[in-house]
Every structure is written in C-alpha cells, then in structure tokens.
Amino acid sequence: MAATTKGIDCAVPLTAEKAKKMSEAGMRFVCRYLVPASMAWKRLTRPEAEAITAAGMKIVSVFQRGTKDVAGGAVNGTRDGKAAYQEAKLIGQPEGTAIYFAVDYDAQPKDFAAIEAYLRAAARELPGYFVGVYGSYAVVEEMARRGACSHFWQTYAWSKGRLSHAANLRQYKNGQELAGHSVDFNDGLGNEGWWDTNPRPMDRFVDIEAAKKVIHHLGTLWLASSDKQVQEAAHFAANALRDVAGIPRP
Known part of the structure; x- marks a missing residue:
C-alpha cells in the first residue's frame, strides 16, 4: 500500500492553539463541516481555516445536516448543494477542490438511487468544485460504479473490514482525543481534494x-x-x- 497521510475529522471548531498541537502530533489535514450559520456549533469559518493552514495542515470540506438527508434525493441535494456553494465562497475555498456529502448511516441498496440523485443534484449547484461522498464501503463502491461523484471518503463503520479501491480518504477510528479535542482518525490515500488558505499561484x-x-x-x-x-x-x-x-x- 502506498504511504498514507494522517489526519483527523472533528465536529467542534479548532482554535489556533489546538490546530498547532495537532500538527505537532503529526496530523497533516483536518476534515471540517461546511454548513450554514444555523449550525454554528460545528461550522467551519474563515478564521479557523486560516488557523489550520497556519499550522501547516490542509482542510477537507464536508457538508452534513442530519444523518439521512441524502435519502431525500434530488430535492435535498439541490438544497444542500446551494448551501455548500454559498459557504465555500464565503470562507474562500478555492475551486478545483472537493466538497464531500455525508451518508452517515448504514445505507442499503434500496437507498442507492436516492443517494445518487442527491449527489448529482448537489453537483449541479457547485460549479468549479468536485463532489465527494462520505459513507460505508458499499456506498463508496456503488457511487463509484455509478459515476455519481468523483471523490470518496470511506468510513470503517458498516464496512466489515473492507476498503474500496476508489477511496481517497479512510476514516478508521472514531471517538478519540487529541490535544484535548474529540476527533476521529483518518488516512489520506491520494487525490483527497483538500485545500488551504494560502494564495494560489494561478486561477x-x-x-x-x-x-x-x-x-x-x-x-x-x-x-x-x-x-x-x-x-x-x-x-x-x-x-x-x-x-x-x-x-x-x-
């Protein structure tokens, strides 16, 4: 297996001090929530993105309201795609990077058509960005097979020890503590779609x-x-x- 990059995801925003400590602990990226202001308790802001960047880490954007919004299909995908686009522009996430949408439950084959419709609808609202999905092995495999999105973040939950060859990120341990912060541990596997706030040399x-x-x-x-x-x-x-x-x- 190729070398992996260590990182974390977390719900509660990071302070500059905690971001620095996580970087010192070997973390190289942070997955954070790109969500509306109504979900301020877990919302990624521009100052936090700058603090993560200053600590030498990359940012992975993920959009999630509830655990099963994707089951609402295209209607919810359109709504969430619009919201994600607004947030991405607000915090300065550069185009050419990815926004993942969460399937945070043990989705079954009967759910796959709705999940695909959700992702395709979200993508139509996100010009310039790549769309990814977070979910189980089955979700990643099926959405990759269908060409429903371009980036894949697989959780170990509901995956029965399997890892999809399509995965760009792998979440492998939840409910941990690092630098006094509740986190989940992840590996970057390549082409993660992450970003930072550093100036880009070209548009x-x-x-x-x-x-x-x-x-x-x-x-x-x-x-x-x-x-x-x-x-x-x-x-x-x-x-x-x-x-x-x-x-x-x-």
Whole structure:
C-alpha cells in the first residue's frame, strides 16, 4: 500500500492553539463541516481555516445536516448543494477542490438511487468544485460504479473490514482525543481534494485548450458507447472538467 497521510475529522471548531498541537502530533489535514450559520456549533469559518493552514495542515470540506438527508434525493441535494456553494465562497475555498456529502448511516441498496440523485443534484449547484461522498464501503463502491461523484471518503463503520479501491480518504477510528479535542482518525490515500488558505499561484489548474481536447474525447466515448453507465460517467467527467477549466456547460 502506498504511504498514507494522517489526519483527523472533528465536529467542534479548532482554535489556533489546538490546530498547532495537532500538527505537532503529526496530523497533516483536518476534515471540517461546511454548513450554514444555523449550525454554528460545528461550522467551519474563515478564521479557523486560516488557523489550520497556519499550522501547516490542509482542510477537507464536508457538508452534513442530519444523518439521512441524502435519502431525500434530488430535492435535498439541490438544497444542500446551494448551501455548500454559498459557504465555500464565503470562507474562500478555492475551486478545483472537493466538497464531500455525508451518508452517515448504514445505507442499503434500496437507498442507492436516492443517494445518487442527491449527489448529482448537489453537483449541479457547485460549479468549479468536485463532489465527494462520505459513507460505508458499499456506498463508496456503488457511487463509484455509478459515476455519481468523483471523490470518496470511506468510513470503517458498516464496512466489515473492507476498503474500496476508489477511496481517497479512510476514516478508521472514531471517538478519540487529541490535544484535548474529540476527533476521529483518518488516512489520506491520494487525490483527497483538500485545500488551504494560502494564495494560489494561478486561477486555474487546467489549461483550457487541453481541457477542450479531453472533453472532445469524452464526447466521442459517449457517442461510441451503448452502456448507459459509461455514458453517464463520460458526461459527468466532461462537465467536471468544464467547471474546473472555467468552460461553460452546454
């Protein structure tokens, strides 16, 4: 297995002092909640994001109201996507990074269609950002298979010891204490979609002309395939690339 990056997630905001202590303890990223002001007790703010960055750590954004909002399908996805976009812009989360949406229960196959609809609806409200899902092995595997989103944060809960090859993050131990703060421990597995508040050297990560060529090839794939899932994945990837490169969607 490739080397992993150690990090934590937590509900209660971090002070600058605690962020520094966590960094000194070897943590390299913090997963925090991108939620509306009505949930201030766990809401990530710009000052906290700056404190995490100053401590030398990255930030992973996750949106969650309740445990089963994703079961509400596209209606809830649209609502939460809009709210996440507003918060991301408010705190200065740069485009080209990810926002994860939580499936914080033991979702069953009967729930998967609603979860997919939720994620796709949220993505439509988040131009410029990648959409990810937090959930069990089954959720990660199924949403990856369906091409419902691009980033995956797997929890050990409900996963029966399995780890998806699609996972970008892995939550492996809950209810711990670090620097006097209640945390869950996580591993970064690559392409996590995290960010920080440091100035970026350029506005876009993707060359527009190169992006157009890739989008053209994805269109060719869409036309050539008779597999609906392949077509959906190609369509999703093309729109995600358009968003990152600043190319308007058709």
